[in-house]
Amino acid sequence: MPERLLEHDLDELKKLLLTMAGEVERQLGLAIRALVERDSALAEAVIAGDAVIDQREVEVDHRVIELIVRTRPMARDLRLAMTAIKIAPDLERVADHAVSIARQALLLNQVPPLKPFITIPRMADAATAMVRDAIGAFVQGDSQGARRVIARDDEVDGMHEQVFRELLTYMMEDPRTIHRGLALLLASRSLERIADQGTNIAEQVVYLVEAEDIRHRHGEGGSQE
Numbered sequence: 552m553p554e555r556l557l558e559h560d561l562d563e564l565k566k567l568l569l570t571m572a573g574e575v576e577r578q579l580g581l582a583i584r585a586l587v588e589r590d591s592a593l594a595e596a597v598i599a600g601d602a603v604i605d606q607r608e609v610e611v612d613h614r615v616i617e618l619i620v621r622t623r624p625m626a627r628d629l630r631l632a633m634t635a636i637k638i639a640p641d642l643e644r645v646a647d648h649a650v651s652i653a654r655q656a657l658l659l660n661q662v663p664p665l666k667p668f669i670t671i672p673r674m675a676d677a678a679t680a681m682v683r684d685a686i687g688a689f690v691q692g693d694s695q696g697a698r699r700v701i702a703r704d705d706e707v708d709g710m711h712e713q714v715f716r717e718l719l720t721y722m723m724e725d726p727r728t729i730h731r732g733l734a735l736l737l738a739s740r741s742l743e744r745i746a747d748q749g750t751n752i753a754e755q756v757v758y759l760v761e762a763e764d765i766r767h768r769h770g771e772g773g774s775q776e
Contacts, residue, residue, distance in 0.1 A: 557622040564614050564635050565690050571607040571639065572686040575646045576679060578604065579745065582652040583675040586738060587668045589660045597653035604646035611639035627759070634759045638689060641748045641755075645682055648741040648748075655734045655741075665721060665731040674710045674742040677703065681749030688753060694760035697753035701765075707746035714739040 578597050585594035615636045618624070624632055659665075681700050688696040715736060722732040754766050 557618075557624055557628060560614075560618045560622055561624075561628065561631060564611070564618060564632065567607070567611055567614055568635055568638060568642075569686065569690060571604065571611065571642050572683070574600075574607065575604055575642045575649070576683060578646050578649040579652075579675070579679055582649040582656065583672065585653055586656040586659065587672060589656070589664070591657055591660045594653040594656040594660070598650050601646055601650050604643055608639045608643045612636060630759050630762070634689065634755045637755050638686075638752050641751050642682075642686075645745050645748050648745050651741045652738045655738045658734050659731060662731055665728055665735065666717075670710050670714050670717070671735070671739055671742065674707055674714070674739065674746075677707050677710070678742045678745040678749065681707070681746050682752065685749045685752035685756065688756045689759070692756075692760050694757045697756035697760075700753040701750050701757075704746050704750045707743055711739050711743040 578600055581593050581600075582597045584590060585592075585597060615632050618632055619629075622628075681703055685697060685700045688694070688700065718732040718736050718739075721728045751766075758764050
């Protein structure tokens with residue numbers, strides 16, 4: 552009976568994290584739409600919805616504490632519970648970055664567009680996929696999948712550098728574009744940070760499955776955050 556109780560509680564914990572991840576992905580998707588489609592109503596919805604994500608983080612904390620008290624997990628089961636309590640803040644920070652993008656959208660929607668959106672939507676797709684796949688690796692206990700997520704961080708970093716160079720060129724050639732350029736640069740930076748959160752989650756999965764801490768191994772795919 553205690554083993555079945557533990558298995559049930561761990562399954563419920565995974566479901567809660569999946570729910571939180573789905574809500575965070577929706578927030579990020581809305582924020583990008585608000586930016587690209589110049590939709591201030593969507594931006595406001597993202598900002599208003601952040602409180603739900605904050606509450607989810609609290610729920611995960613409470614669920615983990617309750618699980619440990621009720622079932623006293625050991626070894627990998629304990630690592631799974633502790634990994635979940637570390638992943639929730641990463642997801643919450645993704646939502647915070649979505650709010651930051653939404654705030655930049657509100658500013659940009661008040662002025663003429665600076666340039667067509669090309670790289671930023673690609674960055675958003677790549678960063679979102681990293682977070683989604685990292686969560687999937689957690690649920691499935693797939694450390695190799697997690698390592699593949701970590702390897703993709705350089706791609707997003709490269710796109711951020713490309714956006715930076717493009718916007719810097721605009722701002723140097725015409726100082727009137729500085730306000731818009733900085734807002735877009737902040738949005739790009741938020742997406743680069745979201746990819747870092749996906750990397751952090753993936754690193755936690757590697758530790759969960761392999762009991763190997765690969766954080767801060769910059770030359771081996773570890774994140775720099």
